Amino acid sequence: MDESNNTPEYSVSEIAGALKRTVEAAFGQVRVRGELSQFRRQASGHWYGSLKDERALIDLAMWKGTAQGLTFRPEDGLEVVVTGKLTTYPGRSKYQLIVEKMEPAGVGALLAQIEARRLKLQAEGLFDPARKKPLPFLPRVIGVVTSPTGAVIRDILHRLADRFPRRVLVWPVAVQGEASAAQVAAAIAGFNALPADGPIPRPDLIIVARGGGSIEDLAAFNEEIVVRAAAASRVPLISAVGHETDTTLIDYASDWRAPTPTAAAERAVPVRAELAATLAMLHGRLDSATLRALRLRQE
Structure with missing residues (x-):
């Protein structure tokens, strides 16, 4: 008897949808620490790239609205802590983290x-x-x-x-x-x-x-x-x-x-009042010098 005939048959979309629901339900919101890799801003304003450590890598997606709230510029090699939701992308049989918040992993990383x-x-x-x-x-x-x-x-x-x-x-x-x-x-x-x-x-x-x-x-x-x-x-x-x-x-x-x-x-700019006082002093000195010169000539 061929037992394989008793195995339920699913469409590709059904399997992909079930995986998506399972991943999103199992993890919810997560915080992940790692190093940014190939993180780039697209013409749409969205950012895509990866978060990695020495043994693994997770794809990231950050929508334009979230990116506009960043107080620093993400760069490859920067260690960050990312908060977001895990989901799958059925069109390519991949999973990714949708970034809701990103911050440097301490001031030392930014410095x-x-x-x-x-x-x-x-x-x-x-x-x-x-x-x-x-x-x-x-x-x-x-x-x-x-x-x-x-x-x-x-x-x-x-x-x-x-x-x-x-x-x-x-x-x-x-x-x-x-x-x-x-x-x-x-x-x-x-x-x-x-x-x-x-x-x-x-x-x-x-x-x-x-x-x-x-x-x-x-x-x-x-x-x-x-x-x-x-x-x-x-x-x-x-x-x-x-x-x-x-x-x-x-x-x-x-x-x-x-x-x-x-x-x-x-x-x-300099202080106008001080300049005026200096000019008045110089004007007085010029007058005094002129009078002295006249007296000397008279003598």
Whole structure:
């Protein structure tokens, strides 16, 4: 008797569907630690790649909405902790992890990533002191790359108004998140591209600023695209990212690093009242010297 005739017969779709339901029901939400591999952003905004350790590999998929909430840029070789749901992809007989949250596996992982990038860019000469441009004594127009809302832009404008009012152009950008680095780099390049005598004049000085935060919050200013844009700027550039103790890679490429956004405004312009006092003193000295010269001639 052929017992195989008693074995239930399934379609391919039925088996694939049963496997999908079994995997999703058995695991639910999971947290997995591993190293990113071949993790790339697609034109759709979704990210695909793998998470691996020394013995195994799991495919990852991260949808655009989740990626926009990241505070750092995923790179191959970075160790991360991923939270998400396991599922299968019946069309290719594969299983994958749908990423709902991704974070570096400790600050050390991000610091190692940043240091490796710093050494690479330093070797290319992007941080060479000879590349740094002198800042103008009294810029006519100052371009500020920052968020249009929040305390940073208010502090800069207030300090400039107190010291020496100047024309200020604000290029609004996101100062954290996946889109931030590209926006900051585009703003620096955009200010440089403005014609000097156009309706919107090219700034004589650029300030790139954001308030303090964690290493993840400041991640955009450690991105290679931002560092290269700062190094390529023909307009002198002040970096003012974070608090005094925060250092990002844009600081190495900028022409002057300010410990705070307020300090950047103080460095950008002199104090008008002090200049007026100095001019008055020099005027008095000139008058005195002229009178002395006249008296000497009379004698």
